[in-house]
Amino acid sequence: MTKTTAERLATNLVGRQAAINRELARNGVRFGIYKDGEYHDRLFPYDPIPRVIDSEGFDRLEAGLRQRVNALNAFLRDVYSDKRIVHDGVVPEEFVYSSPGYLPQVNGVTPPAGIYAHIAGEDLVQGEDGRWWVLEDNLRIPSGASYPLFVRDIERHADPRLFRDHDIRDNRDYPRLLRKTMDFVSTQGMAVVLSPGRLNSAFFEHAYLAEKTGATLAFPEDLEVMGNKVYLRDYAGRHHRVGVVYRRLSDEFLDPFAFRADSLIGVPGILAAYRAGNVAIVNAPGNGVADDKGIYYFVPKMIEYYLHEGPILQNAPTYLPFFEKDRREVLARLDELVIKDVSEAGGYGVVFGSSLSAERRTELAARIEAEPRRFIAQEVIHFRDIDVVDPTTGETSPRKCDLRAFVLTGKHTHVWYSGLTRYSSVPGQMIVNSSQGGGFKDTWVLAPAGGPARDAAPGTTPGSLVTPRPHALSLVTPSKADNLYWLGRYTERVYTTLVFSTPYYDRMMDAGADAFRPLARALDLPEDFDDLDGFVYRLLYDENEPNSVRSSVTAAFNNATVLRPELGTRLLQYLELAAANIDDAAARASSAADLFDRRDITDDLLAFWGGIENSPADPAFKALLLLSKYVERIDLYTRFSLPADLLDAPLRKLASYSTSLAAAPLPDCIAAGLRQLSVDLAARGYAEAEGRLCEMLANPGV
Numbered sequence: 001m002t003k004t005t006a007e008r009l010a011t012n013l014v015g016r017q018a019a020i021n022r023e024l025a026r027n028g029v030r031f032g033i034y035k036d037g038e039y040h041d042r043l044f045p046y047d048p049i050p051r052v053i054d055s056e057g058f059d060r061l062e063a064g065l066r067q068r069v070n071a072l073n074a075f076l077r078d079v080y081s082d083k084r085i086v087h088d089g090v091v092p093e094e095f096v097y098s099s100p101g102y103l104p105q106v107n108g109v110t111p112p113a114g115i116y117a118h119i120a121g122e123d124l125v126q127g128e129d130g131r132w133w134v135l136e137d138n139l140r141i142p143s144g145a146s147y148p149l150f151v152r153d154i155e156r157h158a159d160p161r162l163f164r165d166h167d168i169r170d171n172r173d174y175p176r177l178l179r180k181t182m183d184f185v186s187t188q189g190m191a192v193v194l195s196p197g198r199l200n201s202a203f204f205e206h207a208y209l210a211e212k213t214g215a216t217l218a219f220p221e222d223l224e225v226m227g228n229k230v231y232l233r234d235y236a237g238r239h240h241r242v243g244v245v246y247r248r249l250s251d252e253f254l255d256p257f258a259f260r261a262d263s264l265i266g267v268p269g270i271l272a273a274y275r276a277g278n279v280a281i282v283n284a285p286g287n288g289v290a291d292d293k294g295i296y297y298f299v300p301k302m303i304e305y306y307l308h309e310g311p312i313l314q315n316a317p318t319y320l321p322f323f324e325k326d327r328r329e330v331l332a333r334l335d336e337l338v339i340k341d342v343s344e345a346g347g348y349g350v351v352f353g354s355s356l357s358a359e360r361r362t363e364l365a366a367r368i369e370a371e372p373r374r375f376i377a378q379e380v381i382h383f384r385d386i387d388v389v390d391p392t393t394g395e396t397s398p399r400k401c402d403l404r405a406f407v408l409t410g411k412h413t414h415v416w417y418s419g420l421t422r423y424s425s426v427p428g429q430m431i432v433n434s435s436q437g438g439g440f441k442d443t444w445v446l447a448p449a450g451g452p453a454r455d456a457a458p459g460t461t462p463g464s465l466v467t468p469r470p471h472a473l474s475l476v477t478p479s480k481a482d483n484l485y486w487l488g489r490y491t492e493r494v495y496t497t498l499v500f501s502t503p504y505y506d507r508m509m510d511a512g513a514d515a516f517r518p519l520a521r522a523l524d525l526p527e528d529f530d531d532l533d534g535f536v537y538r539l540l541y542d543e544n545e546p547n548s549v550r551s552s553v554t555a556a557f558n559n560a561t562v563l564r565p566e567l568g569t570r571l572l573q574y575l576e577l578a579a580a581n582i583d584d585a586a587a588r589a590s591s592a593a594d595l596f597d598r599r600d601i602t603d604d605l606l607a608f609w610g611g612i613e614n615s616p617a618d619p620a621f622k623a624l625l626l627l628s629k630y631v632e633r634i635d636l637y638t639r640f641s642l643p644a645d646l647l648d649a650p651l652r653k654l655a656s657y658s659t660s661l662a663a664a665p666l667p668d669c670i671a672a673g674l675r676q677l678s679v680d681l682a683a684r685g686y687a688e689a690e691g692r693l694c695e696m697l698a699n700p701g702v
Contacts, residue, residue, distance in 0.1 A: 010444070013048040014389055016158045021046055021391070023154045026576045027569055028561060029147065029204055045439030046151060047388045051401065051421040055448040061124075061132055061405070062415040064313030067303060069120045069407040072137060072290050074306035076116035079289060080107055090305050091298045094322070098373060099295065100343065101140075101288020103251060105258050109275050112185040113410075116284040119181070120407040124313075125383035133316045133381055135402065137296060139287040141248055144420035145406050146205040148442050149174050149212075152418070155442060167447035171418035175212035177408045182215065182244045184410035185280040189241030190475075191215040192232060194223070196249040196265040198562055206248050207564035215246065217565045222477040225269030228276040235481040235667040244280040245270070251285050293342040293376050294320065317379040321372035330368065330377040334361050337377040339368075352380070386441070388423055399423040403443065419443040476621065480566075481667035483559040484621070488628025489673075490556035494578070495605045496636045497523070497549050498598050501539060505532075522639040523547055540598075541586035553582045553601070566617055574608035620664050627657040631673050638684045647689045658696050 013020070025043055053061070078085050079096055086093045096102055121142025123135045152171050156163045182191050193215045195206035210217035216232065223242065224233050231239035247254060253263040258271040273279045289295065297318050300311040319326040319337070330337060334353045341349030353361060368375050385398030404420040407413060421441040476484065504519060516535050520527045524547050529535040542548045557575045564572055578601045585597035609629070612622055630650045637646055658666075666674075674697060681690035 010048075010050050010052065012159050012162055013050075013155060014394075017046075017048040017389060017391060020048060020151065020154050020158055024151065025580065026573050027150070028557075028572060028576050029150055044147060045425075046147075047423060047439055047441045049387050049389060049396070050442040050444045051386060051403065051419075052444045053446065055446045057130070058417075058445045059448075060312065064132070064311070065120075065122055065405055065407050065415050066413045067307065067309065067312050068122065068134065068137070068299060069117060069409060070413055071299065071303040071306050072120070072139060073115060073117050073409060075302050076139075076284070076287060076290050077110070077114060078306075080109065080116075080286060085302070085305055088305075090301050091295070092322075094373060095292070095294050095298070096289060099289045099292045101251075101286070101290070101292050103286035103289075105271060106275070106284070106286040111274070111284045112187055112277065112280040115185055115409050116287055117290070118185065118282040118284075118409055119178070120409070122405045122407060124403045124405060125316075125381055125401075126403070127381055127383055132313060133383075134299075134313050135316055136293070137291045137299065138404070139291040140283060141250065142404070142406070143202040143205055143248075144404050144422075144440075145174055145416065145418075146208045147440050148418050148420055150208065151440075151442050167449075169417040169445040169447050171416065171443075171445075174406070174416050174418070175209065177410075177414050177416065178209065178246075179213040179215070181408045181410035182213070182246060182280075182282060185282065186243035187277065187279055189230075189243035189279075190232065191244050192218045192223070192242050192246065194218055194220070194245050194247040194249065194267070196220065196253070198558065200248070202248065203561070207561060208569065209246075211565040211569060215565075216475050217562070218477065219479055220249075220265050220267050221479060223267045223270070225267065225273050228269075228273045228278055230267070230270060230273050230279045232475065233477065235476050235478045236665050240475065242279060244282060246282045251288060254281075254285060293340050294322070294373065297376065316381055319377040321368050321375050321377065326377075327368065327372055330375075331365050334365055336380070338380055339364060340376050340378065342374055342376060354380075386421070386423065388439075397427055399427060401441070417445045476566075476624075476667075478667070480563060481624070482669050483562045484624050485628045485667065485669045485673065487556055487559040487563065488625045489632040490552045490559065491575075491605050491608065492629040492632035493552045493636065494549055494556065495602055496633060497539070497552070498602050500636075500640060501536075501549075502595070502598070505536060519640075522641075537589060540594075541582070541589055543586075550582050550586060553579050566621060567612075568615065568617075571608060571611045571615060574604045574611065578604040578608075620661055623657040623660050624667065624670060627654060627661075628670060628673070630654050630657070631670070631677055634689070635677055635680065638681060638686055638689075641684075644686055644688060647686065651689060651692050654693070655696055 021043075024046055029044055029046075075085065079102075083096075085091050086096055117139040119142060121138035121144065123138065124132050125135060126132050149171060162168075179191070191213070193206055193210040193213075195203060195217060197203070197219060200206065207217055209215075218232055222232055223245075224231050224239065226239070230242040230245065232242055233239055249265055252259045253266050255268060255271040256263040256266045257268050259266070270279070270281070271285065274281050274285065296315065297320050300315060303309055303311045319330050321327040321330050330339075335356070337353050339351045339353060343349065351364065353364075356364065383400065383402070386401045387396040388399045389396050401421050401423045404422065406416040406419060408416065421443045422438050423441060425438050516529075516532060517527045519525075520529070520535065520539075523539065525535075525539060525545065529538065538545050538548060540549045543550050543554070545551060553575075557579050560567060560572055560575050581597045581600045581604065585594035585601070588594045588597065609626070612625060615622070630653045633650045634647055634654070637650070674693065678690055678693045678697060681687075681693060
């Protein structure tokens with residue numbers, strides 16, 4: 001299939017843009033941005049017109065990327081050991097030791113298998129003549145692979161014939177390649193994806209890749225270093241040896257003992273374990289020296305120096321003001337070049353000289369004179385536009401796009417048959433970074449004529465395609481046990497409140513506001529309301545009211561996103577649907593058209609709980625979630641002063657789930673919840689129920 005044919009076929013997806021975006025929203029595909037010092041969680045904008053790369057063109061790109069990353073790994077091995085490239089005068093020592101990415105703390109340390117850049121994100125643009133130019137090497141924590149990986153799956157379902165009948169290379173191999181890379185360098189123990197937390201802009205990717213690779217998603221407080229070894233601490237206080245950490249936090253925050261002492265998201269002592277060779281860190285600490293924008297200038301020389309080959313891919317024509325000759329060129333042509341501050345990232349610190357006033361160019365020239373090492377300058381590359389569809393009008397307009405290609409290095413170096421194509425949010429704008437509000441496209445790589453279009457990796461069985469790897473309860477950490485407990489309670493809170501609120505409102509709507517104050521008191525809602533409509537809105541939809549149904553849906557989803565690897569993306573969809581439905585209901589509340597939306601929410605939760613029962617998750621894991629659910633149900637039933645006989649079924653459920661956990665201790669949060677419930681039952685006059693609960697609490701496991 002030719003590239004032109006593929007581009008024509010790709011238009012089939014344009015009519016499905018709304019459906020695909022709904023699926024992305026349903027699955028929580030997000031990339032947050034920071035604006036004006038505040039974090040804004042948002043869906044990552046998707047455009048249905050993919051970038052299409054022909055087979056022959058990609059083969060050359062693949063060879064160039066493999067060559068470049070191999071040279072960069074050789075540079076990192078050298079610069080943290082013998083420093084031959086510095087001694088031989090190929091790279092000035094000022095560009096190594098003054099780089100903020102150079103870490104003396106890892107000098108002399110060789111990581112497991114000698115690999116530094118396990119995952120490289122290479123940013124490229126394609127010129128009007130078809131040539132590819134490398135703009136940046138990202139060797140620290142490059143993000144973005146999960147988005148084309150995820151959206152391709154949706155595209156395949158949106159138009160199965162398109163991918164069945166045409167030779168587009170399969171991109172689903174990324175998780176297997178990533179896990180192979182992690183396993184190759186692992187020292188001894190389990191694989192962990194280390195995330196700084198749910199509010200990180202790329203948290204969706206952290207959780208999704210943990211799910212797809214079978215690694216354990218962990219947070220800094222879940223890891224502990226003892227005897228220069230790294231362990232994951234589960235909710236019962238047991239320790240599990242960690243052999244490889246795919247970290248998604250920056251070097252400076254990684255270990256407060258070695259770097260920033262004020263870091264609250266690091267793992268104290270992890271660098272000592274790494275230096276001792278007892279854990280692999282993916283990517284290696286200190287890689288920032290190789291993706292420094294100043295060092296970028298020397299990568300073609302590295303290829304010649306280490307590999308004795310000419311570079312297949314070219315840098316954008318670059319000048320270093322550090323060298324006097326280049327500095328004169330830059331200052332003379334400041335209005336023609338792109339100036340980049342090497343201390344910035346994410347598209348920040350990039351200035352097009354042509355956009356500056358004469359006064360600002362003078363100021364920039366003075367800064368370059370004062371700090372020449374801090375800047376590089378590049379020729380403006382007029383790279384190809386790709387059409388983007390306006391989701392409102394359906395009209396297309398050209399936008400600037402780059403490509404982040406992913407290169408994984410383990411036993412071998414692999415270039416992924418896909419990539420993240422990012423487009424600018426503003427027509428004509430040259431900055432396309434996701435962190436500045438840009439969107440993304442899928443990247444289609446065409447198969448060679450008559451060649452295989454799909455990955456033929458051995459070992460794939462039908463069962464492995466539909467059954468995720470179950471995570472043992474023993475790997476549930478204290479923080480995840482809290483998430484599990486509150487997920488159970490919040491989902492039940494939403495369900496029971498919705499089920500009881502409508503008939504209660506119907507029965508008492510003529511009785512006046514006073515009749516509703518007991519209900520407000522039972523649900524810990526403010527009682528200072530004057531009208532029933534205001535009370536109902538506060539109960540159901542007020543997102544600023546922490547005890548409203550809407551707030552509970554949000555809290556349930558937030559707890560569930562952390563548990564994506566254990567629950568699976570499919571189950572998480574139901575909570576995303578519930579969140580979308582509560583938003584729709586809130587928007588239609590004034591017209592009283594929200595009843596069916598509320599019914600949809602309860603159906604979403606029933607589907608979620610049914611999916612839990614049928615999932616391959618560890619039985620004890622499921623029992624903890626459902627036990628928490630019934631703690632909340634009993635609490636609400638007694639708050640509503642329901643007849644005691646209605647407590648029989650949930651109490652039997654509690655007994656059943658607690659019995660199934662006899663061999664495993666309960667997490668502290670759930671045990672504390674049961675004890676508090678016992679106290680509340682006695683205070684509310686449910687003596688028999690309190691007695692039955694006390695019998696359960698007498699179980700040694702509880």
